[in-house]
Amino acid sequence: METLLSRLGFSFFLCLFLYCDFALSFSPVDNYLVNCGAFLDSTVDNRRFVSDSSDSTHTHLSSPQSFSLCAGTLLPSLPPIYHTARVFKAPSKYVFDVKDPGTHMVRLHFHRFSSPNLNLVDSRFHVLVNGLVALTNFSGGNSLGPKVIEYLLCVHSENLEITFVPAGNSNFAFVNAIEVISAPRDLIPETAQSLNGDEVENFEGLNLQAFEIVHRVTVGGAKVTPFNDSLWRTWLPDDEYFKLSEGSTKVYFSGKIKYQEGGASREVGPDNVYDSARLIESKNASIPNANLSWEFPVMKDYKYLVRLHFCDIASLSLGLLFFNVYVNGHLAYKDLDPSAVTNNLLASPFYLDFVVDADHSGIVNVAVGPSNKSMAYAVNAILNGVEIMKMNNLMGSFDGKLPAEMVLKGSPRRSDFLLPSIALVCLLLSLSVFMRRRIDEGDSVPWSKLPMDIPETTPKQGKQQLSSKV
Known part of the structure; x- marks a missing residue:
């Protein structure tokens, strides 16, 4: 009897836990x-x-x-x-x-x-x-x-x-x-960091912009389907975009991801993104001289919001991980310390937003690597996820330079092809009708012998008299 009551009690608390978790999940108004x-x-x-x-x-x-x-x-x-x-x-x-x-x-x-x-x-x-x-x-x-x-x-x-x-x-x-x-x-904040070379400035009004999702990848992990994402998104594996494999390590985390207020929420990034990562690790007294790098194809002549997801699921203790973040070859964040960002909490996710211009190569490059503060026998760089979002251009377009009025x-x-063609056809038809009319008019005038006794006149007078005869 006691065992039965214990089982019933456990089932009750399990149902209560699942109900509370479901109640706290995102429920959109629209x-x-x-x-x-x-x-x-x-x-x-x-x-x-x-x-x-x-x-x-x-x-x-x-x-x-x-x-x-x-x-x-x-x-x-x-x-x-x-x-x-x-x-x-x-x-x-x-x-x-x-x-x-x-x-x-x-x-x-x-x-x-x-x-x-x-x-x-x-x-x-x-x-x-x-x-x-x-x-x-x-x-x-x-x-x-x-x-x-x-x-x-x-x-x-x-x-x-x-x-x-x-x-x-x-x-x-x-x-x-x-x-x-x-x-x-909290999906799109008001401010991001705008990169102009190695200069970093504030980009205000980010939440008033429009974006097209170009790439959304989970780093080091398996595909995340809409069923496992509270916003019903798909996160693809990063293998297609990852450019450095030697010296890198994949890491997986089976513990609890510790979301906290002010950091990334479960709607910003699901557990399945933050519980895997790629990293660089120093296994001896020397610091590896290498960066983890990803290349994402994009359309030129647009601005992009680059969102990088981080969660230190690999360090053995706080204060051991320092690394640099690069976007398009420029230093975007120097000596990043996850412990300082997450209020001294491991396995706590956060993200960084950067607004960049696509270069002429049509590639957005993202890299993380050791900094001057990196330590021996410790993790020297980590990345969990990447999102690349295209921003509409000045014409209000994600695809070309024509405004909506012209597209409609x-x-x-x-x-552009038909209008000149129609104009040319109309012109040729008009010329044809005009020439035909002149020919018809010339054929309708009867022939008559010119008078032989034309008086001497000045050229001007002669022209007038000939005109009057015709």
């Missing part, structure tokens, strides 16, 4: 999940994506010329939101009510499947998000699998609009699923 082109709702990662069909009360769709499309071959390995698509034959938009002003996450899901009626590979279109040009001449990604494009933007209007505009000769646009979620307040008018290349 949480729109749309299953585009579907007639029924779908569940993915314990989240319900609602149908946008005309029968649904949550359609949010304003489109006089759109239709649903179902994949010809359903792949059971893909979530159901990629089995259907909403196809647009004319500019169309989704409108979402904003109840919680501030930063919002917008995710667009694309999968270029084919069906007996239409092949989505032939698509080409533009996408606008709340007046910002998100994509131009986009074809839906590659045919290897779904593509998810994510944006973070500050919204203080009553509505958030996502517009799809067919472009070029494809005559249609499409989307498989849409997420619009209000972000936690259609493909600029096609317009």
